[in-house]
Amino acid sequence: MAAAESAAARIWYQSFTDPEVDAPYFSRLTSHLSGLLGPGYEVVVHGLQPGDRYLHPLSELRCRVQAVRNAITAEREGYAAFVIGHFPDPGLAEIRAAVDIPVIGLGESTMLHACTLGQRIGLVTISPVFIPIHQEQILRYGLQQRVVAVRAVETQVADYNRSFTDRESYEQVRDDFRRQIAPLLDLGVDVIVPAGGYPMMLFCREPGFSVEGAVVLNGLSVAVLAAETAIRLRRLNGTHASRTPGYTLPTGEALDEFLDCTSSHR
DSSP: HHHHHHEEEEEEEESSSSSTTTHHHHHHHHHHTTSOOOTTTEEEEESSSSSSSSSSSSHHHHHHHHHHHHHHHHHTTTTEEEEEEEEOOTTHHHHHHHHHEEEEEEEHHHHHHHHTTTTTTEEEEGGGHHHHHHHHHHHTTTTTTTEEEEEEEOOOOHHHHHTOOOOHHHHHHHHHHHHHHHHHTTTTTEEEEEEEEHHHHHHTTTTTTTTTHHHHEOOHHHHHHHHHHHHHHHHOOOOOOOOSSGGGGOOHHHHHHHHHTTGGGO
């Protein structure tokens, strides 16, 4: 146990952005996450090429397949945990059933942590496209009594990339979010979740960000620290994902078949 605890543990953070096209975000994300973990833990941010850029179900499906493949690669390369860095958590159930390392979803971990900060939670997502996706996600996690509303701003990836360096653009995006937060406050929401890595990264420049007392939660930190905690628990007492029928690990043949049939989605 002592030897295992002293070994460096790497966490694969799977961003759904392109490291080159989305460099303003990707570089800041890498810097932000690298400073969160304790000694002996390391987070390595990986992207997708192309990234999830069209905000469409087909893009989500393509990225889901890539994420599952990358999780298998992460386990084979000795990573100790895998984080899905996209709020809808595409492939979360499939990945947990495919690998025997802790798997953390940005959306799931953020919403569960939000439940410890207040009673009623509201999401503000980056596009109306994601509203039905998040509504289904909330039901899937059984959180419909806690996450009571989902609203959206009309933004594109380019808006966030500009906002990292341009103050006027930042203020515009921030004001757009605040306008969507106002109706949530009328519903009694006391925790606001920017449902996406881009707004989370953008607003983390304001520590303790809140609106009329309602906390605005940065889930990026939550997800990575949840991965560190999962590794610690695994080392401490063997805590791991359920292996009931829905999460039974695949046979070697099933794993090879999946990788062969999806080889064009690397």
